[in-house]
Amino acid sequence: MSAILPLRIRVEFPDGNPPFPAIxxxxxxxxxLSAPLFEHLTSRxxxxxxxxxxxxxxxxSRDPDKxxxxxxxxxxxxxxxxxxxxxSADPKVDPNKLFVAGKxxxxxxxxxxFGQFRLxxxxxxxxxxxxxDEGKITPSADKHYPHGDxxxxxxxxxxxxxDPLCAxxxxxxxAAGLSGEARVAVIGGGHSLKPPKASGEDGNxxxxxxxxxQICAGFIxxxxxxx
Numbered sequence: 001m002s003a004i005l006p007l008r009i010r011v012e013f014p015d016g017n018p019p020f021p022a023i024x025x026x027x028x029x030x031x032x033l034s035a036p037l038f039e040h041l042t043s044r045x046x047x048x049x050x051x052x053x054x055x056x057x058x059x060x061s062r063d064p065d066k067x068x069x070x071x072x073x074x075x076x077x078x079x080x081x082x083x084x085x086x087x088s089a090d091p092k093v094d095p096n097k098l099f100v101a102g103k104x105x106x107x108x109x110x111x112x113x114f115g116q117f118r119l120x121x122x123x124x125x126x127x128x129x130x131x132x133d134e135g136k137i138t139p140s141a142d143k144h145y146p147h148g149d150x151x152x153x154x155x156x157x158x159x160x161x162x163d164p165l166c167a168x169x170x171x172x173x174x175a176a177g178l179s180g181e182a183r184v185a186v187i188g189g190g191h192s193l194k195p196p197k198a199s200g201e202d203g204n205x206x207x208x209x210x211x212x213x214q215i216c217a218g219f220i221x222x223x224x225x226x227x
Contacts, residue, residue: 026106
């Protein structure tokens, strides 16, 4: 891990007797490990007996204000690989019950890492499936999430219904093209899963984040029950 330091990792284990199922969560571009969505998700998963490994990108740790992802995301992929390897080697973790998740930029990195390990399933929060330029939508799903072995395993995609980076028809089209079990959940909010400021729905922010956490927890529970 020395080649990609500084790498800030937070590891939390549930009550009970190990080994535990576990998940590694990749953050967004400027969305740190302590962001509200991850707090909701971690709290819910710990209550369900799931260990949680969170981390910040090396560029964010070096300079939270001006840091930028590496060209081609090589450093970010190496960072997440290091955390997955750390989780797999932890004696408190059942390596056969290891999941990954990622938000936005983190979902792109998580998809790449998902294809490099024999992980149980992947969760992709607010995936970047299109760019919008002057009202024109350019699909980018196949570029950011190329089909490989990861397409054969269970996946969950969660998007906001007003997310400009994730056109719903593109999300459904992409999920339908995967060979494995693919679930899609569209909930309220934009790319942060928070309602737009002008919508008058500010009170729904916490509800949307809690709902996303609930959906993730249910998906993981189903995968564990399936053997």
